[in-house]
Amino acid sequence: MFFGMFFAFWRFLEIVTLIPTLGMLAYFVHIYASNNALTPNYILVLFIVSVLGAAWAIATLFTYHRTRDNARFTGFIDLCFVGAFIAGVYELRGITNQNCSSITQGSPYTIGFGYGSVTVNSLHFAANKQCAMLKASFAFGIMNCIFFFITSILAFIHGRGDVRRETVVRETHYSRHGHRRSGSHRSHRSSHSGTRRHAYV
Numbered sequence: 001m002f003f004g005m006f007f008a009f010w011r012f013l014e015i016v017t018l019i020p021t022l023g024m025l026a027y028f029v030h031i032y033a034s035n036n037a038l039t040p041n042y043i044l045v046l047f048i049v050s051v052l053g054a055a056w057a058i059a060t061l062f063t064y065h066r067t068r069d070n071a072r073f074t075g076f077i078d079l080c081f082v083g084a085f086i087a088g089v090y091e092l093r094g095i096t097n098q099n100c101s102s103i104t105q106g107s108p109y110t111i112g113f114g115y116g117s118v119t120v121n122s123l124h125f126a127a128n129k130q131c132a133m134l135k136a137s138f139a140f141g142i143m144n145c146i147f148f149f150i151t152s153i154l155a156f157i158h159g160r161g162d163v164r165r166e167t168v169v170r171e172t173h174y175s176r177h178g179h180r181r182s183g184s185h186r187s188h189r190s191s192h193s194g195t196r197r198h199a200y201v
Contacts, residue, residue: 011060013143014144017144022050025137027133042092045087046141071158085142085145089141089142092141095135
């Protein structure tokens with residue numbers, strides 16, 4: 001119950017952050033493809049990982065019962081995605097040194113209040129769209145490293161719990177079965193000895 005709630009929560013966060021990431025990176029892939037140019041590795045790696053990660057997150061969220069039965073396998077795949085997102089973020093690390101926005105001072109203007117006036121300097125804000133999109137993708141990549149690590153730990157913990165419960169059930173079944181066999185064997189011995197005594201008398 002608790003595993004399902006926590007797992008679904010983190011899976012939902014992964015999907016919510018991965019869909020914008022692959023959308024923004026697809027924009028750059030389309031630009032390079034339309035110009036017959038090769039997409040740089042710092043865009044392509046994170047784009048491929050985001051597409052695969054989003055597909056995996058959606059598949060495991062909507063097939064929760066199978067995911068619960070194969071918790072260890074799910075945890076292993078999530079751990080692989082952690083490494084893949086680290087590689088994608090590492091390739092895109094150069095964007096952290098870029099300044100995507102700038103603020104410039106415009107021409108001053110005066111506001112009159114009847115008894116006086118105030119001179120205000122206007123400010124112009126400019127942002128580089130492509131730079132901002134790459135920085136957002138970089139941030140979402142770091143977030144998904146954390147999200148997939150959390151779901152991996154949850155899956156491994158749930159898998160260990162299932163193994164322990166299965167071991168206890170098997171031991172209980174074997175002990176009950178052995179007890180029944182020993183009890184039937186004792187009753188068989190007692191009945192056999194009783195018939196032998198009766199034959200000697």
